Amino acid sequence: MSLLRIYGSLLDAPQRCQWALITRGDAVTGEGPLAELPRGTKRIQLVLPATQVFITLAHVPQKARHNSGPTLAFAVEERTASEPDGNQVGWLGTVDGHDALAVVDKAGLAHWRVALGAVGIREYEVHSEVLLLPLNSGEWSMSWSGGEGFIRTGEFEGAAVECGVQPAAPLSLRLMLEEARVRGASPGCIAVHAISASAAPDIEAWTRELGVPMRLAGPWDWRNAPAGAGVRLFEERARWGAFSGTTSRLRPAALILAFALAIHATALAAGWLSLAQEQRDLRQRMDSRFRATFPDAVAVADPVLQMRRKLAQARHAAGQSDRGDFLPMIGQVAAAVKDLPAGDVRVVSYESGRMTIAFSTADEAAMRRVGARLVQAGLSVDVAGPKLITLGAL
Amino acid sequence: MISGLRQAWESRSPRQRAAIAVAAAVLGIALYAWFVHSAGQARQKLNASVAVLRAQALRLDQQALEHARLRAAPAATASSTDLRALAQSRIDAAGLSRALVRIDALDADDVVVVFGAVTFADWLDWIAGLQSQQVRLDACRIEALATPGLVSVTATLARPKSK
Numbered sequence: 001m002s003l004l005r006i007y008g009s010l011l012d013a014p015q016r017c018q019w020a021l022i023t024r025g026d027a028v029t030g031e032g033p034l035a036e037l038p039r040g041t042k043r044i045q046l047v048l049p050a051t052q053v054f055i056t057l058a059h060v061p062q063k064a065r066h067n068s069g070p071t072l073a074f075a076v077e078e079r080t081a082s083e084p085d086g087n088q089v090g091w092l093g094t095v096d097g098h099d100a101l102a103v104v105d106k107a108g109l110a111h112w113r114v115a116l117g118a119v120g121i122r123e124y125e126v127h128s129e130v131l132l133l134p135l136n137s138g139e140w141s142m143s144w145s146g147g148e149g150f151i152r153t154g155e156f157e158g159a160a161v162e163c164g165v166q167p168a169a170p171l172s173l174r175l176m177l178e179e180a181r182v183r184g185a186s187p188g189c190i191a192v193h194a195i196s197a198s199a200a201p202d203i204e205a206w207t208r209e210l211g212v213p214m215r216l217a218g219p220w221d222w223r224n225a226p227a228g229a230g231v232r233l234f235e236e237r238a239r240w241g242a243f244s245g246t247t248s249r250l251r252p253a254a255l256i257l258a259f260a261l262a263i264h265a266t267a268l269a270a271g272w273l274s275l276a277q278e279q280r281d282l283r284q285r286m287d288s289r290f291r292a293t294f295p296d297a298v299a300v301a302d303p304v305l306q307m308r309r310k311l312a313q314a315r316h317a318a319g320q321s322d323r324g325d326f327l328p329m330i331g332q333v334a335a336a337v338k339d340l341p342a343g344d345v346r347v348v349s350y351e352s353g354r355m356t357i358a359f360s361t362a363d364e365a366a367m368r369r370v371g372a373r374l375v376q377a378g379l380s381v382d383v384a385g386p387k388l389i390t391l392g393a394l
Numbered sequence: 395m396i397s398g399l400r401q402a403w404e405s406r407s408p409r410q411r412a413a414i415a416v417a418a419a420v421l422g423i424a425l426y427a428w429f430v431h432s433a434g435q436a437r438q439k440l441n442a443s444v445a446v447l448r449a450q451a452l453r454l455d456q457q458a459l460e461h462a463r464l465r466a467a468p469a470a471t472a473s474s475t476d477l478r479a480l481a482q483s484r485i486d487a488a489g490l491s492r493a494l495v496r497i498d499a500l501d502a503d504d505v506v507v508v509f510g511a512v513t514f515a516d517w518l519d520w521i522a523g524l525q526s527q528q529v530r531l532d533a534c535r536i537e538a539l540a541t542p543g544l545v546s547v548t549a550t551l552a553r554p555k556s557k
Contacts, residue, residue: 123409261426268433275440282447286454293458304450311457314464317554319528326531327522342542351533394453 003227004041006116007129010052010108014115020223029223034119044124045230046112047222048104050143050150050160053128053233054080057098057157065091065099076101090126090233092156100156102128102233113236126234130158132225134217138188142173143220146199151176153187156231169206177210189213193220308393312353324353324393329379333357333391336373340366354392362386469554471528477553478505480527488520503553504532514545521549529553 007018014034021028021038028038060075072089080087080103088109092100109126116124133141133152142151142161152158153176161170180186192214194200200216207214290303294310312322321328330348333355337345340359347358359367364386371381374391382390406414478499485494485507493512499505509517514536521531534549 265426265429265433268430268437272433272437272440275437275444279440279444279447282444282451286447286451289451289454289458293461304454307454307457307461311461311464314461316530317469318464318467319469319554320464321525326534327518327525330518343538346538348536349534350531 001043001227002041004038004044005047005127005222005225006037006044006124007047007049007222008112009049010105010112014112018223022227025226027223034115037119037121039120043227044121045127046116046124046236047127047129047132048233050128050130050158052104052108053130054103055092055128055130055156055158056101056103057095058101060091060099060101072101073103075099076103079103088234092131092231092233095154095156104233109234116236122236124236125232126236127230128158128233129222130160131156132222132230133158133193133220134191134225134229136191140187140190141193141217142190143193143195144199144201145195151190153180167202167205169201169209174210177212187212189215191215191217193217195219195221309353312393322353322393323378326350326355329355329391329393332374332377332379336370336377340370354390356388356390359387359389477503477529477551480529481505481507481524481551484520484523484527488516488523490516490520500550505551507547507549507551509545509547509549511539511541511544511546513543515543517545517547524551 002021002023005020005022007020008014016031016033017037018031019029019037021030021041030038056076056079058075058079060072065072072091073084073087076087076089077084082105086106087103088106090102090104092102094100104126116122129143130150130152133143133150135141135152135155140151140153143149144161147163148161149170150158150160151173159172159176161172163170177186190210190212192201192203194216196219203214203216286303287300290300290307291297293307297306300306308324312324315322323329329350333348337357341361344359344361345357346360347356349356349358362385367383367386367389371383371389374381374389378394379391380394384390403411403414476499478497481497485491485497490509490512493509495508495510497505497507524531529551530553532550532552534547537546539545
């Protein structure tokens with residue numbers, strides 16, 4: 001994945017810039033008008049100079065961490081010289097229970113947003129070159145140009161280092177170390193990345209002066225920092241013209257819809273459960289009714305069928321006709337097949353309340369018609385094929 | 395975990411986030427539609443099943459009442475004449491003797507009567523007459539013959555067993 005880094009100062013009019021295009025670890029660098037920036041990169045970073053990003057620690061409400069709104073700006077009001085409205089503040093992470101915040105000039109960022117938008121760049125991350133510096137465990141890392149530089153003192157911490165009086169170490173670096181000593185967080189070593197051999201400080205003199213071991217590390221430049229380096233301060237997203245703000249406007253409607261769907265789903269489930277319960281109750285009721293009527297019944301597999309048979313037996317014993325008897329059933333069959341051609345009924349078999357009728361011609365429509373009439377007459381019907389119907393009393 | 399998810403979400407580009415959001419919405423809608431469809435179908439089946447069960451339960455109650463009434467009533471008195479003789483006499487009276495092939499008595503209360511070619515309407519009248527004598531058709535096989543109205547019948551007649 002390719003990464004385009006644009007180095008831009010918030011103090012200058014954003015017309016030209018330095019840039020680096022990093023593809024698979026190889027960097028192509030350049031400088032020129034914004035309109036001539038390389039195109040087609042998946043990821044773009046706007047890198048701000050160390051002096052234009054103020055990183056500080058504060059306590060902010062958890063909900064306010066993930067937006068760069070006014071709450072964060074007011075949280076660092078006392079630590080910044082400008083008005084809170086003039087700053088854009090981003091939450092970086094937590095350091096020893098404190099929130100690390102990055103403060104930049106809002107107007108300067110807005111100028112860059114407009115300028116980059118004009119050349120078609122609407123989505124990009126904002127980084128500080130301080131947090132692009134490599135960081136080893138137990139070490140601080142400093143970039144030094146000979147007269148000024150910047151230092152990264154932690155994953156989310158760092159600052160610009162003002163001009164020192166050569167060869168003395170910068171005063172701000174000394175103050176940082178004093179503060180770290182008070183907190184018990186002194187570094188084991190400070191790695192110094194000089195931008196050139198001539199810019200390298202007198203390491204031995206600085207070590208003696210600061211009381212912390214220092215070492216010269218290799219040259220470093222924001223252009224060559226790995227693609228995964230750095231901590232994002234802010235993220236600029238594409239704004240969709242007329243659709244801008246639609247998401248937040250639709251949120252109440254979406255919540256109402258979700259609530260309605262949840263009620264619908266609950267009602268469906270409740271209805272289903274209620275029906276299932278009724279089904280169980282009805283089965284249990286029939287079972288109990290049969291057992292109450294026939295206490296000596298050994299097993300109750302199908303109370304409806306068993307009751308039907310018992311009732312037929314009782315009717316026969318009392319000399320009464322049953323709906324499952326041959327005569328009432330054949331009467332209903334005769335009525336149902338009356339419009340079939342004469343002789344179409346070939347065989348009628350009857351046994352134990354079940355009657356099977358075989359027809360000589362296969363006419364599915366006629367079969368369905370006959371079946372429907374028999375069902376209407378209150379019989380259970382099974383159309384077993386185009387020529388065969390089986391029926392019985394319900 | 396939530397912070398991990400939040401970090402993963404924030405590490406995505408806006409386009410990736412939009413794609414993930416759209417995919418999640420489509421998946422959610424599809425899952426909800428599937429749920430509603432399945433629940434609707436299951437409910438429809440269950441509704442039909444419960445309606446049948448309600449009718450069956452009602453009928454079962456009525457049948458149980460009728461069964462209790464029948465059990466309380468005195469048993470019908472069947473003719474004490476030999477069933478084979480009774481059937482034969484009714485055949486003679488109905489004029490079906492020519493069509494009779496044979497009568498086999500299985501026991502005192504069960505006989506098998508076979509007719510070769512008998513008018514279906516006459517045979518039906520004969521059966522109805524027997525029923526008035528507490529004789530019931532237990533099983534039969536009726537086959538239509540080539541001549542319209544004529545059938546061959548094998549019928550098993552039964553009478554309530556005398557206790």
